[in-house]
Amino acid sequence: MKRAWINRYKRGLSMSQTFKSISLVTIMLLSALSGMVVASDFAEANTVVITEPQQIVDGGSASDTQTAIVADSQGNVHIIWARNNLHLYYSMVASNGEILIDATQITNAGIHKVWHPDVVADADDNIHLVWTDKSGTHKIMYTALSPYKIQPFNGQSSTDNSITGIDDTIIAQRAQDRDWASIDVDSQGNIHIAWQDEYDSEEKFFNQPQIYYSMIQPDFVTNNIIVLFDDTLITPIIGHKGHPDIVVDANDQVQIAWDDTRGGKVELVFVIDTSGSMYSEWADVCTVIYGGTFSDGSS
Template sequence: MSVREINSYHAAAILVTILLFSITAPIHITHHTVIDTPVERHFTANNTANDTTVQTLMSNMNIYDPAEVTGVIDDLNRVHLVWVQDNYSTSLNYALFDYTGNPLISTTPIPSNASSSITSPAMVIDSQERAHIVWESTGTEIRYALIDPDLDNQDGSAGDIANMTLQPSIALADGAGTRSDPDIAVDSFDAVHVVWVDTQDPLGILYSSPNIYYTMLAFDSSSGFMTVIGQTMVTQTVSQTGHPAISVGANNTVVVVWEDTRGSVIEYVGILDTSGSMNTEWADMCVVF
């Protein structure tokens, strides 16, 4: 047997031995235990304020629960707040804080000219740091106001609302029907888009069912306040729509979503003979309806 053949034989024997040991050896499975790290809680969406700051904001507002509060952070990291206090629901209030919680404008009532109590305030801040505010005058009106907090000296006291107001409270929707749940968004041209729920039925064919309405508003220093698109029905259904929300995309596309029932309040529609020939069959139809 040559040397090469002997080496080949030895290599084959070693390989077989390794395979036999690998088959008979016990199998050990290593378990890797992953422990999730505790989720850190933040008191604001971008973690710009801690618990102490939040408590400062609440105390500086000098309000008591329950209250409807909405807040927006602008490009300067200032916090704009609008709220309605439940024990004084005819008063709409505004305040402005810096990012550390120090008041720049303390509690400032916004003249609402509301015919009833106020609820559901919503607010958006445009590129010029102006606050566009909408709210519901319970069941009767959807109202809007525009204020510019930069027109105040921001010394921490109540704001000079007469000087801050660019558009006093105005009714966007009123008249026949009931209305509720306003929401507002702003586009890249600082025009605002508003949606709400309204039972107004101009043609009298929707049985006063709640539907979604929309309007578009604009303001500039030369032309002042203007309605770009008047009250427009987004939905025309005999169902129970509600809780609309509106948003504007980067290309100024307006998106509206809402809650709706799956069916209609009209359970059945049929053709009936009114010639008088049905006689007692009318009683059967009444049982069906």
């Protein structure tokens, strides 16, 4: 049984996955005004939807999935998605629905296996993305876009080189698998990234995925990043951790939530050799279940 945990240390709103085309609908959230009494718990569609669904891209025979979206300070929205899980694409749409930048490939040429992108906009309207590249050894990737540097917008597709501020950069790549990166930005423009990772340098967690964290500083002068905190394990306890989400509050405190099997009800079945040849291995099994110290003195 997985339970929600939060650690005090935003991601773009994910849209429903679709095939062949991606659509956008603008939702108006009604604020509760002072003295206003809401008569019903339910809202009619025409009271919250202020535009008809708008097709952002028609990929034809391609499969466009895993959409993420974020709005900038000027009310424009930035949409990213995976095409055939091979490349990331990007589009920029004005608040009135006008296409400012049409579908543009933003991953470098080559073989990729793109999964679970996430996106955030900073105070200068640069767009920061993370995703997992599962080609070869799994990698957590980061890219920054500066779409406003190509003004005026003409509604056409751009190029990766034209809008990229910081090129595809590896945040984490080691043995074992990793996935589900999440990203947010603080008031200083620093980027905070969390993801699940099966890397286990101490071989204590039996390759169960844990939550890792990294903090970087984008440098748009050198078009590179400065690593402030490298890969940091924040869940050093046995159990299956997954699907983290990260947010930075107004005080620049970083908070991460994830699902976790600790405290859950798990049925364990062991095949035990009762001939007496297991020696300390049997004691180590008890340590795994109940805690304590392993036969080699570690814990």
